[in-house]
Amino acid sequence: xxxxxxxxxxxxxxxxxxxxLAHGIHxxxxxxxxxxxxxxxxxxxxxxxxxxxPSRTILFKNxxxxxxxxxxxxxxxxxxxxxxxxYYCKYFNEVKSVxxxxxxxEAVSIKVSQNIFTQISTSVDxxxxxxxxxxxxxxxxxxxxxxxPIVEAFGIIKNVQNKLENIFCEIGISVHExxxxxxxxxxxxxxxxxxNDILTGQGKCFDGLPEDLIINDIxxxxxxxxxxxxxxQSFLSGAINERASELSLRGLRFSPSKIxxxxxKI
Numbered sequence: 001x002x003x004x005x006x007x008x009x010x011x012x013x014x015x016x017x018x019x020x021l022a023h024g025i026h027x028x029x030x031x032x033x034x035x036x037x038x039x040x041x042x043x044x045x046x047x048x049x050x051x052x053x054p055s056r057t058i059l060f061k062n063x064x065x066x067x068x069x070x071x072x073x074x075x076x077x078x079x080x081x082x083x084x085x086x087y088y089c090k091y092f093n094e095v096k097s098v099x100x101x102x103x104x105x106e107a108v109s110i111k112v113s114q115n116i117f118t119q120i121s122t123s124v125d126x127x128x129x130x131x132x133x134x135x136x137x138x139x140x141x142x143x144x145x146x147x148x149p150i151v152e153a154f155g156i157i158k159n160v161q162n163k164l165e166n167i168f169c170e171i172g173i174s175v176h177e178x179x180x181x182x183x184x185x186x187x188x189x190x191x192x193x194x195x196n197d198i199l200t201g202q203g204k205c206f207d208g209l210p211e212d213l214i215i216n217d218i219x220x221x222x223x224x225x226x227x228x229x230x231x232x233q234s235f236l237s238g239a240i241n242e243r244a245s246e247l248s249l250r251g252l253r254f255s256p257s258k259i260x261x262x263x264x265k266i
Contacts, residue, residue, distance in 0.1 A: 016188040016195075016210075020228040021157060022143040024182040026078040028164075029136055031178045032129065033081050035171050039125050042116045043084045046095065047072045048109040049102070056102065063101070064094040079137030082129065089130035092123055132167050133175075136160070143227050153226045154196050157183075195221045 008015055033040050050056050050070055060069060071087040073080035088095060096117045104111035116122055139160050143153060161183075164176045183189060190208070195218055197203030209218075 016191050016224075018186050018188045018192060018226065021153065021186075021226045022078060022140045023228075024186070025136060025140050025143070025160065027182055028175060028179050029079060029082055029133070029140075032133055032175055035174070036085075036125050036129060038116055038119070038122065039085060039088075039129065040081070042113060042122065043071075043073060043081065043088065045109040045113045045116075046070050046088075046099065049099065049107065049113060059101070060098045063098050064091075067091055067094045070095055079140045082133055083137050085126060086130045086134045089126040089134075092126060128171075132163075132172065135163065146225075147223055148226070149222055150192070150196055150224050150226070151200055151222075154193075192221075192224070195224075 008017065047070065050060065051072065057069065060067075068087070068091070071080075071084035073084040075081060099110065099113050099117060102110045102114075104114055139156050142148070142156050161179065164172070164179050167173070167176065191210070194203060194208050198206070198218055199222060206213075206215075
């Protein structure tokens, strides 16, 4: 994407290319995940325990009624791993009580999960992750909003930076360094900061901006997109509709293959 942005900029010099900020924060969350391998293993194994296992799901609902089923994160869906870690922090005792009742000889995932639950560091790590990094999925979600003003986007990034730099342990310092490296790799970010200062009344000059960027252009940066992702995806619903042949807002339906595509939130 950086090479593509550089090529496009050669054709239109007034373009300011920045990488997706939501993806940048996701890279930070991936760094956090790799620092807690046992928690990562616990989340993955419990997902295996209850995935396509109706008998275990029924046991869970009967033993701890009112407790949501264990989160099943998908690594490619940004922020879902941290949401799962926050879930296990909140419902640690409930999930542990159910897993401990299962037969460890029934599946490897059960045996591994039971062993991890017995480790004291497990609950400690979950509390640390939830307390210090549980806000990141919400930050990613806010950045994905279409039509987000540049001022609000900068406010979200600034809030993330302030919270990360106030974690002074070894892991916290390492994660903050990762965040800074991500921001430093955004080539046009400094230019966008100067434009944001002008839009908010903090900037008093145009120094550092592209020479061919005219004054009128700066006003259009108010709603400049900071993300290159769309949270809508289309999935095959499998619905058969013999009469459907029109284009609708809900999706694309076409009669020859009798397949219906509908839009669903990730």
